[in-house]
Amino acid sequence: MRALRIHEHGDTRVLCLEDLPLPQAGPGQVRIKVVWAALNHLDLWVRCGVPGHRFPLPLTPGCDFSGVVDQPGVGAEQWTAGTRVTVAPGFSCGGCRACGSGQHNLCRRYGIYGETCDGGNAEYAVVDAANLIEVPAAFTLESAAAFPLTYLTAWHMLVTRCAVRPGDRVLVHAAGSGVSVAAVQIARLHGAEVMVTAGSDAKVAMGLDNGAALGVNYRDQDWTEAARDWSGRAGLDIIVDHVGADTLPQGVWALAKGGRIVTCGVTSGAQMEIPFAPVFFKSLSILGSTMGGLGEMKHVSELVFSGKLSPVIDSRFPWAEVADAHRRMEERSSFGKILLQIDPSQA
């Protein structure tokens, strides 16, 4: 089979399409024929490398992918060939206390396809049967590849970590990112009011289309002042921040009493000085968040399949143009998900 392989970290030239032996599904696993894959920021980290972190190279990237069941392993025969599926991107031991309480993302053996082991940028991928989510006939496989990681991440941040409530004023940074698109929709679904920040007027406009009540181009306007005006000087209840050093310290000042900042990443840098006086005198919470549990994933999937949440697709690339797809993600010009078509013979 053909697979995208990364043997060393670097620019897009390290993305190699190669022939590999067909992988076999072990006990409790299922081999799927991949039809669509979606890019995430994680794919860039895997390709470029992260200081202090060792990826198991060579590696097939891809944490979001959909397709059809090709071969079930022993004990997974209920997944018959041809069933249309998408994949929960995180896997865990299934037997520890964290897994037993549904908090799979807190398992010490938690991993992500395409990061910890081979993922879905390949004609075939082997995954745990527990990670399969059947896709209804009326739902496209391309949209089914476009939501798992980002919607799970955003759900866990807003619902599980921040307990978002009706009437909350929520600020979501970087409106065009996949997690942010999902976060705006999930906050709105819970009756919250949302403002977004973005680096261009076009992305601000798309953020408004996605459900935000206010959008700020942070290149032209101070978002902390805009947030203060928007919240009637009371401050924000929740800030969804995966930008980090450039935004998180000011966020502490922009929060209302009892407010929460939740972070799932730091694309602008991890080292920062945070003023802690407002943290205690306003009873703030600074919360970390990574992925979520399988139950959350399945709940989010039902909301997506029923149309209550709607993945936004930025662009589609044939698999052979994966380098162009990575460059589009790096340029930060995208709004929503960048898709790779692995198997053009299927919808």
Ligand SMILES: [Zn+2]
């Ligand atoms: Zn576990």
